[in-house]
Amino acid sequence: MKTILTGLRSNSVLTLGNYLGALLPMVRLANKHSNEAQVNIFVPDLHSIISEVDGDLQTNIIRNLKYYLAAGLVTNDNVHIYRQSHVPAHSELCWILNCVATMGETSRMIQYKEKSKGQESCNVGIFDYPILMAADILLYSAEYVPVGEDQFQHVELTRNLAMRFNHRFGEDIFTIPVKTADQVKFMGLSDGVRVRDLLDPTKKMSKSTKAENSKIMLDDTPEKAAKKIMSATTDSLGKIKFDMFNQPGISNLLQIEALVNDRPLDEVVEEWSGKTSYGDLKKQVAESVKTMLTNFQTKLSAISDEQVYELLNEGESYANKVANAKLYEVQKAFGLR
Numbered sequence: 001m002k003t004i005l006t007g008l009r010s011n012s013v014l015t016l017g018n019y020l021g022a023l024l025p026m027v028r029l030a031n032k033h034s035n036e037a038q039v040n041i042f043v044p045d046l047h048s049i050i051s052e053v054d055g056d057l058q059t060n061i062i063r064n065l066k067y068y069l070a071a072g073l074v075t076n077d078n079v080h081i082y083r084q085s086h087v088p089a090h091s092e093l094c095w096i097l098n099c100v101a102t103m104g105e106t107s108r109m110i111q112y113k114e115k116s117k118g119q120e121s122c123n124v125g126i127f128d129y130p131i132l133m134a135a136d137i138l139l140y141s142a143e144y145v146p147v148g149e150d151q152f153q154h155v156e157l158t159r160n161l162a163m164r165f166n167h168r169f170g171e172d173i174f175t176i177p178v179k180t181a182d183q184v185k186f187m188g189l190s191d192g193v194r195v196r197d198l199l200d201p202t203k204k205m206s207k208s209t210k211a212e213n214s215k216i217m218l219d220d221t222p223e224k225a226a227k228k229i230m231s232a233t234t235d236s237l238g239k240i241k242f243d244m245f246n247q248p249g250i251s252n253l254l255q256i257e258a259l260v261n262d263r264p265l266d267e268v269v270e271e272w273s274g275k276t277s278y279g280d281l282k283k284q285v286a287e288s289v290k291t292m293l294t295n296f297q298t299k300l301s302a303i304s305d306e307q308v309y310e311l312l313n314e315g316e317s318y319a320n321k322v323a324n325a326k327l328y329e330v331q332k333a334f335g336l337r
C-alpha cells in the first residue's frame, strides 16, 4: 500500500495559505485514496519549536488536528494521526541523516535562508529542519507528500538523501518519494500552491509575519477576513490578468477565489479576464472567503478534544510500529545494531 503523508507546524493558529496549500489538498487526497493507501497526518511539534510559539503549544497541537476534521477528513483504519514527538524514531533518524547530508546542500535551502535572515543568531533547529522533515517522510516510506510550493525544495532534498543512502548501502532501504512535479499532478493541481501575503504579494503568506492584515488566520471572524481581502495590495495597471510577476496581488486574489471554491484556476481567470474593476474582484473573493470560514468554523466548534485524543491513541501506536521497524533497518545498515 502506498503512503501519503503530511504535517503542519503548530507554532500558532494556521493561515489560509497553510489551509489551501497543504491541509485541504491532504484532506482531499485522504478522502480519495484512503481505501487503497495509508494516510499519515502528523503534527510536527518538534518542528514547531524552531521558532517562537504563539500561544500554548498543546492547545495549538489539538486545534491543528481538529482543523483536518473540520475540513472534512474521513477517519478509517488507514488514516493515522500522530504527534512527531510521541514517535522518538523521528529524532533518531534525523541524527543519522545528519551524518548523510552535507552542510552545502542544507545551507542552500531557501527556507533556511529566509527564516534566518535578519536574525543575529539563528538556532540550529532552523538549519536542521529539512533533515528532520526527511526523517518524517522516510520512516513511513511515503511516496506522496502534499505540501505547498515553498516546501518542494525539502522534498527534493529528501529524495537526494534517500537515494544517497540506498546507493551507499546497496539496498533499497528507503522508498524514494515521487518528484515534486508528480506530487503536484497527484494533488490534482496544475502547479504548486503559494498563497501570497496580502500586503506584500511578492512574499508568501506566513503565520509568523507580524502585520495582521498580511494574512488570514483560520480563527479570524469571517467579517475580519473579508476586510483584509478588501484592503489587499493590488497595482495601478487597471486590468484583471493572471500574471504573478507583474500583477502578484491580483493574481493572488484570483488564485484564492479558485482554491476556496475548488474551481480550476483557468476557469476563474477566464471569467475575470478583460474586466477592470479591482473592487468587484475583491468583493467576490471577500465573499467567498467569508462563506468558507463561516462553514469551516461551524464544523470546527462541533469537534471535541476527546475525539482527537482517541485518534491519537490509534495513530501513535501504528506510527511507532512502522517507524521503529524502518529505523531498525537503518541502524543495522550503519552497524548500530
Ligand code: AQP
Binding pocket: 007, 008, 009, 010, 011, 015, 017, 018, 019, 020, 021, 022, 023, 047, 051, 146, 147, 148, 149, 150, 151, 193, 194, 195, 196, 204, 205, 206, 207, 208, 209
Ligand atoms: N502561503 C502558503 N501557500 C501555500 N502553502 C503554504 N504553506 C505554508 N505557507 C503557505 C504550506 O503549509 C504547510 C505547513 O507549513 P509549516 O507550518 O510546517 O511551515 P511553514 O512553511 O514555515 O509555514 P508558515 O505559514 O510560513 O509558518 P511560519 O511563518 O511560522 O514559518 C507546508 O506544506 C507549506 O508548504
